Amino acid sequence: MPVIRESLVQKLYQPGIGQELWDFANGIYPICRSISGNGVRETLGHIQSKIDLQVHEVPSGSQAFDWTIAPEWNIRDAWIKDPQGNKIIDFKKHNLHVLNYSGPINGKFQLADLKKHIFTMPDQPDLIPYRTSYYTINWGFCMSHDQLMSLPDGEYEAFIDSDHNPNGSLTYGEYFLQGESDEIFLFSAHCCHPSLANDNCSGMSVNTHLARALSSLQGKTRYSYQFIFAPGTIGSITWLSRNEEKIKRIKNGLILSCVGDPGGPTYKRSQAGDAIVDRAVEKILRDEEANPNIIDFWPYGYDERQYNSPAFRLNVGLLLRSRFGLFPEYHTSGDNMDFIKPDALEKSYKNTLQIIDVLENEYKTVNLAPHGEPNLGKRGLYGAIGGDKKAYDANLPVFWMLNQSDGEHSLLDIAQRAKLPYERIHDAAKVLSENGLLEVKG
Amino acid sequence: MPVIRESLVQKLYQPGIGQELWDFANGIYPICRSISGNGVRETLGHIQSKIDLQVHEVPSGSQAFDWTIAPEWNIRDAWIKDPQGNKIIDFKKHNLHVLNYSGPINGKFQLADLKKHIFTMPDQPDLIPYRTSYYTINWGFCMSHDQLMSLPDGEYEAFIDSDHNPNGSLTYGEYFLQGESDEIFLFSAHCCHPSLANDNCSGMSVNTHLARALSSLQGKTRYSYQFIFAPGTIGSITWLSRNEEKIKRIKNGLILSCVGDPGGPTYKRSQAGDAIVDRAVEKILRDEEANPNIIDFWPYGYDERQYNSPAFRLNVGLLLRSRFGLFPEYHTSGDNMDFIKPDALEKSYKNTLQIIDVLENEYKTVNLAPHGEPNLGKRGLYGAIGGDKKAYDANLPVFWMLNQSDGEHSLLDIAQRAKLPYERIHDAAKVLSENGLLEVKG
């Protein structure tokens, strides 16, 4: 018979962990990642220093449902030299300067011709944009619009030392924790974006540290947990195509992305919209923050698109601080280590523990003294002097648990109806259970 | 196997048709109609010049459910002469001057006695009201309140040359288009009001031209279409009483009334409130107009009352521009040909085609590459440069169709959830279907 479990937040949450989360993100920030290549491998190496990550290599040319694994991309150097031979942009200074997945080039171009291969943002003229060309052969550079505007006419030299290796592979990492039940909760963070701190060094850091924390429970969790670090779209589709049996066990999940900036929090619901994960996240964010931004699913964003596609419908939501695409730094060089903050990372990390706590305790409960209210006074569970207008506040979570424990409502149901913090309802359930007044429905 | 159909709006809608709609209304405006009589016959004759209308005569005294067809009313002339013998009101100048269905009179009256038979509107003193007395034997005149107030005392002569013929009949017209399916969509416009342009020369004109347009498809429509032109209440009850088998095939319908004034649009829902027609009209009006007025069913108004009565529940809504009863010209001589406008008639006409388009394409769809997103890039269906904050807008309808095509959702469901114009969802469905990524659920 299951029992009300102790709070995971109390067990696992270490206040101040935000700095460690930031430091880890900082360590992987400079690496030039893409949908394949050594940047991904190096990043997964950092994660392996924290958890026992299993790394997979899937050969280029392999099929993953409707997709074929593309040739592996690697890049060693890239620059543009002006007519005087000065390097005016240099991949080694900022890897956003190269169109991600760009082919090689080595040639001289008049500025007008070169411009066809240069991407800028006239609206944010001082920032380098992040641009990709995964599925069309192209080469290109990105720079600030101010810099582009300042370039004099003349002949420029463009150099990109990159290659697309048809005998390469796509790389992803995963970590699995078996719990008491075979049902799986999934956490996933994309690992394909280059030097973008919030998107998604933040998500990889929180996902790594959460996996490490849960691993300390050594199989004592109710659910099993699957952690994934994969390139966006093709990476998660590849993981799905290689885990068709396992995914039948996945009931809920969360994508972690952009979880380190000072805005938000934001939650994008799963396609179902009212899955347990949706209700748990919404409750926790509303308990913790004044104005969480809870938004409906729409089929654009991160890998929740894949997990929620018609063949899977895995009930995977997306947890963020600011909403991707709406913060000005999104997909620009402004998304750097100054943009993400230890305390924001820590809030996201704590939220994931709180959400897991809800899931782990999502039981329907039965009041064992259901005929009217039990006599709480004789058990020392009630204030001694009655009639006081303020006396009842402390007893409210207990009264709600008693009234709603008819075997039809779970702790989350009750916390929602009571409009009380989930933590107080959890505590009341624990106290009542310890006093023999409540049990988990068999 | 059904397929996504081409847009009816693209096929059938002729921009500029508003003038033709207005001209047709103008042609029938002067006729004095009532719930029976030659005015109705003459009006149906105009409609027969456009479509192959079938005209029915139902003898007075016939039973139609709880009702008996009243004697046929005809009127030839009517006037009031003042003490000096001047015609102060003349039926030939405006047929609203006679209480509709009035019995005959020929006599002299002191003004005070005559006033008991004169109807005016003190609140709108310069307009002639429209008044009827169908089910109580009476005689009477209508005039502007200003005119009534200006009348000196004295003896007036009142003359109405009308008769109620117990051997007459009630007249209505109908037009039926067989489609691929026996299920019927109904369009109805009342034809009993005399010189009131919006109410309902406008509805008769749109209904006539819509029937003519659909007839050009020669049975290639998914649904069958029933068009009705009948006197209000007794006419539609008569039609229902003589079509008890056919009405089992009617799933949805629309009453067209007051569809030519510059206000609105307005939609009054069917009794069910969430029938397909309700959802389709609401979606189209919200796509097309900034602030459509969508109102719940209530059991007063036009013949939607009859079609939605407990024995039938045919899911018939009411499409209007301004809401009947609320525009000042309603049921007055102000509802004339200056009040209705070609562009308003054209909007109403286009709306009906758009609504039919939704119904004709109301299929649930199945994504044929449902494991994550299909690779749209390799099919040329996706923008080549990724990462751009604005790139995704063009792809949104396609992503929504793919994500929601699990065999449980229709195009209308998806357009509603996506909050995108129906037309864009329809287009996306067509493109995906042509690329082998989507099919209609078998």
Add this chain to the structure above:
Amino acid sequence: MPVIRESLVQKLYQPGIGQELWDFANGIYPICRSISGNGVRETLGHIQSKIDLQVHEVPSGSQAFDWTIAPEWNIRDAWIKDPQGNKIIDFKKHNLHVLNYSGPINGKFQLADLKKHIFTMPDQPDLIPYRTSYYTINWGFCMSHDQLMSLPDGEYEAFIDSDHNPNGSLTYGEYFLQGESDEIFLFSAHCCHPSLANDNCSGMSVNTHLARALSSLQGKTRYSYQFIFAPGTIGSITWLSRNEEKIKRIKNGLILSCVGDPGGPTYKRSQAGDAIVDRAVEKILRDEEANPNIIDFWPYGYDERQYNSPAFRLNVGLLLRSRFGLFPEYHTSGDNMDFIKPDALEKSYKNTLQIIDVLENEYKTVNLAPHGEPNLGKRGLYGAIGGDKKAYDANLPVFWMLNQSDGEHSLLDIAQRAKLPYERIHDAAKVLSENGLLEVKG
């Protein structure tokens, strides 16, 4: 076959009864009640002067579910004398001065020690608080904070002549009216609070007079009615424990408490939230008052907590004027006979009759002329001159009844959908029924 019943309000409501309701409350106001003892007996004696109340004595020590009936409390006198021997507080002047259920004391105390047994309200310094200590052995006094602050140091004499008799009993009263059906509607008012006029002399008065009014119908009501006057919590739990068979017949009920102050009205829903009683009360209060305060159930308040507990779920709501706990006079000496008003008591009384009227007529109806609208004109049920913009208002309730009487909707359903006063829908149903156009669903 049931028929639409006549209005109970028309039959039973006597305008001006508010003064009688107030006078009865005034008669029981001075009595010192508690959860047991002679004060309760004396109060029930007053009620017996109005209705044939059955009074029960349940011995102390008896078990009632999780509870044991406490020893019976009686008090004869109590006071505090100051160092000069002046009685500074006197139970005989206001029974709130004694901590309710206080044990006896007779001794001399320095002020500092005495203060540990004195309860005041610093926020409302001129009022005596109402405080209880039912389930912890204690003794104490209540007084205004102003008075406490004015007391000089010195030795005070405290005297309480009370006892807790283990061979006593708990007393409650009940009154039952058998109706045509065995299904029971319950009305309950707590009878344990001492001199608090609104809480609950008001509720006992309304409950008593309502029982008397219904008794005049001599079994001609549709439902049976159970009236209860019991001490809060332990009293209702005791009643429940002794009526386990009867409570299976209870479908809905109302607690009457704080029904005499000039604020409100307020309704706290049953746990179910959408029980018939909830919908009936909400409709009536919205018909009668501009801004009724309709609040969701929460597990704190009066005996609705017991009736709605998991083992019973009796769908019992709470009717009040101002919400308990929020009006400043609540649980203070400010809740006196000046605070409650005849017209507020009368409104509450009338509301209960109106609510019963809804319940007694809560039938689904069938339109006997359902094919379109019936011809109301030939039955004299319709205005003779048509076309008038304002004519339809009078007919609306009739049209709604006809349209919605498909055997699926009740009078309350229809009144809610029509957004018309319940009384007008009831009247329309009666008229249609009398004209053979409507019947109650068999």
